[in-house]
Amino acid sequence: MMKSQDIWLVNNPASGSNDQDALDALTGQCDDAGLCLTRRIAFPHQDLPAPGELDAAGIRTVAVFAGDGTVNALVTALQGWSGAILVLPGGTMNLLSKRLHGPRSSDEIVQSLIRGDARRIRPSIVHCVTGSDTEDAPTGTALAEVLAGPATAWSEAREAFRDRDIAAVVEDAIEAASQSIDGVRVHCADPAKGRGDGYPLLMVTPQREEFSVKAYHADRFMEYAQQGMAILGHRFRDGPHEELGKFSQMMVKSADETAIPMLIDGEPVHGSGSVRFLLGECGVDLIATGER
Numbered sequence: 001m002m003k004s005q006d007i008w009l010v011n012n013p014a015s016g017s018n019d020q021d022a023l024d025a026l027t028g029q030c031d032d033a034g035l036c037l038t039r040r041i042a043f044p045h046q047d048l049p050a051p052g053e054l055d056a057a058g059i060r061t062v063a064v065f066a067g068d069g070t071v072n073a074l075v076t077a078l079q080g081w082s083g084a085i086l087v088l089p090g091g092t093m094n095l096l097s098k099r100l101h102g103p104r105s106s107d108e109i110v111q112s113l114i115r116g117d118a119r120r121i122r123p124s125i126v127h128c129v130t131g132s133d134t135e136d137a138p139t140g141t142a143l144a145e146v147l148a149g150p151a152t153a154w155s156e157a158r159e160a161f162r163d164r165d166i167a168a169v170v171e172d173a174i175e176a177a178s179q180s181i182d183g184v185r186v187h188c189a190d191p192a193k194g195r196g197d198g199y200p201l202l203m204v205t206p207q208r209e210e211f212s213v214k215a216y217h218a219d220r221f222m223e224y225a226q227q228g229m230a231i232l233g234h235r236f237r238d239g240p241h242e243e244l245g246k247f248s249q250m251m252v253k254s255a256d257e258t259a260i261p262m263l264i265d266g267e268p269v270h271g272s273g274s275v276r277f278l279l280g281e282c283g284v285d286l287i288a289t290g291e292r
Contacts, residue, residue, distance in 0.1 A: 004034035007086075008049060008059050010041045010074055012066035015091040026065055026088070029110045035063075048074055051081035059083065061287070065106065067091020068144050068265040075143060079283035084120050086113075086287045093266065095144035099123065102290040112289035120285040124206045127278040128264060130271030139271050140264040142206065143282065147263040148252060148275065149186045151201035151216065184258050188213065189274070190251035193244040198255055203241075204277050210246040211279055217241065248279040 007030070011023065023040075030037055038059075041049065049062065063086040064074050071087055078085065088106045089097040100123070101109050112118055126146055127138040140146075185198030194215045201216040217240055254260050257273030 004036065005061065006036045006038045006059060007061045007063055008039045008041065008054070008057075009037050010043055010048065010062060010064045010066065010070065011090060012043050012070040013045075015065075015067040015070060022090070023065070026106055029107050030063070033110045033114045035061075035110070035113075037063075043070055043073065048077040051078055051083075054078075054081065054083060061086055063088060065090035068093060068095050069267040071096050072141070072143055072265040072267065075282065075284055075286075076141065081284050084285040084287050091266075093144075096265070099144060100286060100288040100290055104289065109289055113287075118287050118289045121288045122282045122285060123288075124208060124211070125280045125282050126204055126206045126211050127276075127280050128262065128269070128271065129276040129278060130260075130274070138278075139275075140262070140267075140269050141280070142204065142264050144205075144265050146204040146265075146277065147201060148204070148260050149199060149201040150184060150261065152261045152263050152268070184254045184256055186252050186254050186260055188215075188244060188250060189253045191247070193250075194242055202252060204250070206279070207246070209279075210248055211250075211277065212246050213244040213250060215242045215244050247277075250277045251275070252277065 009026075009030075027037055039057075041047075043066070049059075054060075054062065060083045062074070062078070062083065064071050065088045068091060070091070071085075075085060086109075087097050087100055088109060089101075089104075090106070097109075100121075101112075104112070123143070126142040128140045128142065128146055130139045185200055186202055187196060187198035188194050188202070193213070195217070199215040199217050203214045203216065205212045205214075251274060252260065253274045259270045259272055260275055262269045262271060262275070
């Protein structure tokens with residue numbers, strides 16, 4: 001059984017599952033588990049906590065109920081902290097939550113804590129190093145996944161789809177289809193893997209002791225359309241792709257050295273004409289309840 005303790009909660013009101021009913025339910029679940037939510041931080045309207053601030057308040061656990069982008073920002077802010085972060089599925093995709101807890105809901109995760117079926121881990125991550133950046137100061141770090149290539153333009157249509165802005169969906173989808181077909185492709189340069197002429201989308205996913213690389217492609221117009229609609233519905237992982245292997249480092253380049261668009265845990269980032277992906281370790285403990 002878990003001892004009663006005070007915790008802070010970070011949420012993002014704009015995330016996929018962050019309505020008031022969901023927050024009220026989460027508060028009740030935590031109360032039942034002996035977790036007293038003494039402070040709630042609504043990011044990005046309020047600043048994320050710093051390690052010294054948490055230590056001064058005697059807080060040893062911060063829960064985050066938000067999407068992968070907000071979780072990434074919190075983990076980055078708490079690098080080096082001696083406490084632990086409890087990631088709960090409060091967004092749309094919740095990729096890191098699934099990595100830590102499997103398909104469990106927030107209530108099921110909290111129940112696991114009550115039973116003592118939880119552990120602190122430091123999972124592998126992927127550093128994205130571009131241009132003159134170094135591993136110690138990368139452009140970004142992915143806890144769940146990196147998407148790289150012109151087909152990341154579909155994320156704009158996906159956001160409009162989530163906001164139910166039909167006009168913007170149509171406009172962004174046309175632009176995304178154009179980028180997927182005519183945009184500058186990216187290829188795996190070192191080690192050289194896959195098609196020499198590249199792909200519209202690469203997916204890099206951290207795993208236990210390596211990261212996997214999948215290359216998504218579409219050779220006909222209807223495949224582009226189908227893949228685009230799959231991205232809108234968060235099903236693009238089922239689209240036509242190649243498994244390029246598992247690695248601890250990988251250099252990816254664009255065909256003409258133009259900046260490679262990326263989504264790092266769902267957040268858009270523009271790097272340089274080449275990106276190095278390097279395996280690393282998370283700099284703060286995360287609480288896991290899933291299979292070991």
